[in-house]
Amino acid sequence: xxxxxxxxxxxxxxxxxxxxxxxxxxxxxxxxxxxxxxxxxxxxxxxxxxxxxxxxxxxxxxxxxxxxxxxxxxxxxxxxxxxxxxxxxxxxxxxxxxxxxxxxxxxxxxxxxxxxxxxxxxxxxxxxxxxxxxxxxxxxxxxxxxxxxxxxxxxxxxxxxxxxxxxxxxxxxxxxxxxxxxxxxxxxxxxxxxxxxxxxxxxxxxxxxxxxxxxxxxxxxxxxxxxxxxxxxxxxxxxxxxxxxxxxxxxxxxxxxxxxxxxxxxxxxxxxxxxxxxxxxxxxxxxxxxxxxxxxxxxxxxxxxxxxxxxxxxxxxxxxxxxxxxxxxxxxxxxxxxxxxxxxxxxxxxxxxxxxxxxxxxxxxxxxxxxxxxxxxxxxxxxxxxxxxxxxxxxxxxxxxxxxxxxxxxxxxxxxxxxxxxxxxxxxxxxxxxxxxxxxxxxxxxxxxxxxxxxxxxxxxxxxxxxxxxxxxxxxxxxxxxxxxx
Amino acid sequence: xxxxxxxxxxxxxxxxxxxxxxxxxxxxxxxxxxxxxxxxxxxxxxxxxxxxxxxxxxxxxxxxxxxxxxxxxxxxxxxxxxxxxxxxxxxxx
Numbered sequence: 001x002x003x004x005x006x007x008x009x010x011x012x013x014x015x016x017x018x019x020x021x022x023x024x025x026x027x028x029x030x031x032x033x034x035x036x037x038x039x040x041x042x043x044x045x046x047x048x049x050x051x052x053x054x055x056x057x058x059x060x061x062x063x064x065x066x067x068x069x070x071x072x073x074x075x076x077x078x079x080x081x082x083x084x085x086x087x088x089x090x091x092x093x094x095x096x097x098x099x100x101x102x103x104x105x106x107x108x109x110x111x112x113x114x115x116x117x118x119x120x121x122x123x124x125x126x127x128x129x130x131x132x133x134x135x136x137x138x139x140x141x142x143x144x145x146x147x148x149x150x151x152x153x154x155x156x157x158x159x160x161x162x163x164x165x166x167x168x169x170x171x172x173x174x175x176x177x178x179x180x181x182x183x184x185x186x187x188x189x190x191x192x193x194x195x196x197x198x199x200x201x202x203x204x205x206x207x208x209x210x211x212x213x214x215x216x217x218x219x220x221x222x223x224x225x226x227x228x229x230x231x232x233x234x235x236x237x238x239x240x241x242x243x244x245x246x247x248x249x250x251x252x253x254x255x256x257x258x259x260x261x262x263x264x265x266x267x268x269x270x271x272x273x274x275x276x277x278x279x280x281x282x283x284x285x286x287x288x289x290x291x292x293x294x295x296x297x298x299x300x301x302x303x304x305x306x307x308x309x310x311x312x313x314x315x316x317x318x319x320x321x322x323x324x325x326x327x328x329x330x331x332x333x334x335x336x337x338x339x340x341x342x343x344x345x346x347x348x349x350x351x352x353x354x355x356x357x358x359x360x361x362x363x364x365x366x367x368x369x370x371x372x373x374x375x376x377x378x379x380x381x382x383x384x385x386x387x388x389x390x391x392x393x394x395x396x397x398x399x400x401x402x403x404x405x406x407x408x409x410x411x412x413x414x415x416x417x418x419x420x421x422x423x424x425x426x427x428x429x430x431x432x433x434x435x436x437x438x439x440x441x442x443x444x445x446x447x448x449x450x451x452x453x454x455x456x457x458x459x460x461x462x463x464x465x466x467x468x469x470x471x472x473x474x475x476x477x478x479x480x481x482x483x484x485x486x
Numbered sequence: 487x488x489x490x491x492x493x494x495x496x497x498x499x500x501x502x503x504x505x506x507x508x509x510x511x512x513x514x515x516x517x518x519x520x521x522x523x524x525x526x527x528x529x530x531x532x533x534x535x536x537x538x539x540x541x542x543x544x545x546x547x548x549x550x551x552x553x554x555x556x557x558x559x560x561x562x563x564x565x566x567x568x569x570x571x572x573x574x575x576x577x578x579x
Contacts, residue, residue, distance in 0.1 A: 100559040193539045207539065233547035304526045307519075315500065322501075324572050326563035336574050337501075345503045353502055354512075357493070358519055360500045371523060378529055380536035415515055416522050432539030 004219035005166055005486065010068050013060060020060070020071040024053040024115050026484050027073040031117055031164045034482045040139045040149070040159035042078055043086050044118035049073065052115045059113075068223050070113045075165040077153050078119040079126055080211065081200035082106055085116075089202050090134035091124045093321050093328045093347030103200025104232045105169055105211050112227065117165055121155025124349045125318065126176055126204045128152050129421045130411035133351040138408065141184055142480035143447055147405040150180030156214045157184040163483030167215040167224055171201055173208045174306050175400075175425025178437035181214055182400035182450025185439045185478060187467070188214040189221050192458045193432030194239040196225075197232035205313035208306075208429040216477060218438065218468040222247040225460060242458040249461045250468045255288035257466060260393030262296040265424060269402045276441030276449040277399050283474045284397070289466075292393045298385045299427060301378045306426035307419060308362050308375035314352075315359025321347065354415060379430055386431045390456040395466045399424050400437040400450035424452060434460045438467045439476040448476070488517045 012018050028046045035041050056071035076082065079089045081099035088094045102110065110116075121139040123131050131154025132138035139154040141147040142162035149158035153170030156177075160168050161184030170177040172190035181188025189212045196211045203209060213224035226247055231240030261281065266274055281291055323329035323343030330342035348356070362371035389396060401421055411418045428435035433454055440451040455463040471477070490513050497504045504512060557570055566573035 097563060100555055100563070194542055231545070233545075236544045236546070237542055238545050239542070301526050301529050304523050308523055308526070319501075324564065324574055325560075329565040333575075336577050339575065340501050341503045344501055348502075354515060354519065356500050356502065357496050357512075357516060358523070360496045361488075361492075361516075361520065362523065364496060364499060370527070374526055374529070374531060376536040377531035377534050378526055380534040381529075381531060383536070383539070384534065416518050419519075419522070 004217050004223070006068055006072055006220045006223050008486070009072055009166065013056070013066065013071050016060065020053040020056040020115070021050065023071065024049050024073055027117055027164065030483045034162060034164050037145050038140050038142060038158045038162050038164065038482060039137055040120050040155045040162065040164060041075070041118040042088060042090060042121050042136045042155065045085055045116050048085070049115045049117050052113050056113050067112045069109060069227055071115060072166050073115040073117050074109070075117050075120045075156055075159050075168040076106060077122050077156050077168065077170045079122060079171060079202040080106055080169060081202065082116070082119065085119065087119065087202070088135070089125050090122045090136055091348065091352070092135050093343070095135065095328060097327050099200070101200065104197035104234055105228045106200065108228055108230060120159050120168060123152035123154070123351070125202070125314070125352050126152040126171060126173055127314070127351050127355050129175070129179060129418055130406065131155065131180070132409070132411055133349055135349065140408070141405045141447070142482050143185060144445070147407055147447060148183065148411065150183030150405060152176035153214060154180045157181055157186060157188065160184070160214050160216060161186045162480055163486070167213060167220055169211055169228070170214050171209055171211050172429065173204050174310060174429050175422045177212045177214060178400050178425050178435055178450070178452060179422070181437045183405035183448065185448030185476070185480070186214060186216050187218055187221050187436065187438055188212065189225060189436040189460070190428060190434065191225060191229060191460060192434045194237045195229045195241055195434070195458065195460065197230070197235040197238050199232055199234035203317040205310040206317065207313060208310055210429070218464060218471045219247065219250060221436065222250050222464050241460070243461065246461045246464050250464055252465050254466055254469045257289045257395065258292050258393040259284050259289045259466065260292045260294060260389055260396045262294055262299065262389065262396060262398065264296050264299040265398035268423070269399050272441070272443050273399050273402060273404070273449050277397065277451050280440045280451050280470060280474070281397065283470055287469055287473055294389060294392060296385055296389060298378070298382045302382055302427045302430055303419065303423050305375045305378045305382065306422070306430055307358070308371050309379065311355045311359035312363050312372050313359070315356045315363065318352070318356055323347070351415070382427060383431045386427070386433065395462055396454040398452045398454065400452040401425070404443045404447040404449055428454055433457060434463055436463050436467050438471060441476050488513065488520050
């Protein structure tokens with residue numbers, strides 16, 4: 001099983017087995033050595049990291065208590081604003097943009113002296129499933145660099161899976177935390193909508209976006225989630241965590257817990273992935289959980305509903321990139337309108353432009369009712385069907401992705417085929433539910449397979465509890481051949 | 487089926503320009519994406535409306551003055567600024 005790396009390093013710092021400076025230097029060296037192969041980081045911040053490390057060392061020397069995340073080297077996806085540190089969304093349009101304020105999640109972690117190693121790669125504006133729409137080229141899979149790390153939080157997953165960061169924060173609009181975590185054989189959780197502040201997260205689709213942790217163990221995810229799930233006055237959808245620390249209930253017995261399997265989730269899934277999930281079902285049976293089967297017929301509409309709503313919101317959110325206030329600005333133009341058009345047309349990549357166009361199309365006069373309105377109604381229907389499902393089970397078990405990480409270059413050729421890979425992850429975002437991906441096996445090429453546990457709103461503790469028990473009984477985490485050897 | 491003319495129209499609405507050598511591929515891609523979106527056409531959605539997720543209501547904070555961002559810092563990210571303002575080409579003759 002995968003133990004808590006954060007707890008182990010915290011212990012090492014407190015017991016003075018190593019200093020925070022030594023730990024940080026080790027990670028900086030590993031980033032320098034392995035980032036060329038993984039392309040996980042797009043900006044590195046070694047000076048900031050070492051400055052923080054010395055603050056932590058001073059605190060320890062003075063005998064002061066330090067928090068669990070204090071002095072632990074970590075990373076942030078490059079759509080999470082960092083005051084004074086370039087934040088690009090991996091787009092040409094924000095290539096030289098430096099935020100002048102911190103995202104709330106970073107403010108929280110910075111206050112705990114989290115050691116930021118740098119900002120990590122992603123699909124441009126979080127639009128993609130392979131990280132390959134990044135302006136800086138895609139992040140690679142630490143289990144085999146000829147395969148993608150997944151997306152959109154591919155850089156965080158590559159860095160954490162390759163152990164050139166202990167943990168990271170990503171964002172998940174339609175699976176962008178869980179899918180790359182699954183591809184890289186690690187743990188990633190998308191919290192309930194409203195549980196973690198999105199202030200300072202560069203918006204893609206505001207009714208779906210959520211920040212969450214990517215780690216190598218379930219316990220680490222719980223530690224990070226406990227830290228970041230706070231109510232924030234700067235986010236009007238913020239609620240914070242409901243209830244106790246999720247770490248405190250992590251190791252509860254799951255005898256009698258009802259694990260639901262929706263048959264539709266297992267349709268069209270590659271055999272090896274389905275087998276791995278079915279093996280996990282047996283693990284749960286052996287742990288005394290009750291397995292409940294049911295149907296979720298509305299699932300078949302989840303993917304088109306997701307793309308219509310996400311793109312509609314994106315077309316509005318990305319209207320702000322006009323070259324006037326920040327970001328890239330085109331040269332040689334006739335007038336303001338021409339400048340804005342040229343800025344956007346040369347600043348955005350193809351996938352972003354396609355999604356803006358689709359979003360504008362579904363919101364435009366004559367199409368609004370047939371697409372956007374209809375998709376919203378169906379969203380209501382999907383929400384209802386999940387509410388019903390949670391009347392018969394505590395947690396839903398499903399695959400995270402219908403396949404394992406594709407080879408580099410495979411995803412970009414056909415947009416619709418690439419969208420299909422999100423089929424198992426988007427329902428959670430549509431309904432605002434929490435979902436976690438946990439490694440549950442490997443394919444015949446050694447690429448990781450992930451399974452997903454989905455809970456009712458604000459029931460993170462239940463999915464983490466179920467995930468931790470599985471991990472303890474049959475966890476499939478395996479370190480990749482990169483990064484710091486601990 | 488989406489036409490080239492429709493693509494050109496939504497490109498104008500989106501403030502994106504589409505070059506002559508891009509339009510065929512873009513029309514094909516958009517056609518595929520829109521026919522994928524069309525799969526919801528036959529879905530029954532009577533009697534259901536989506537209001538919001540998790541019954542969220544606006545999380546309002548107390549309306550009081552707090553420190554805001556500094557003008558100089560904001561302008562530092564703009565390519566052209568002058569006298570505390572963002573600069574664009576004149577929009578009126």
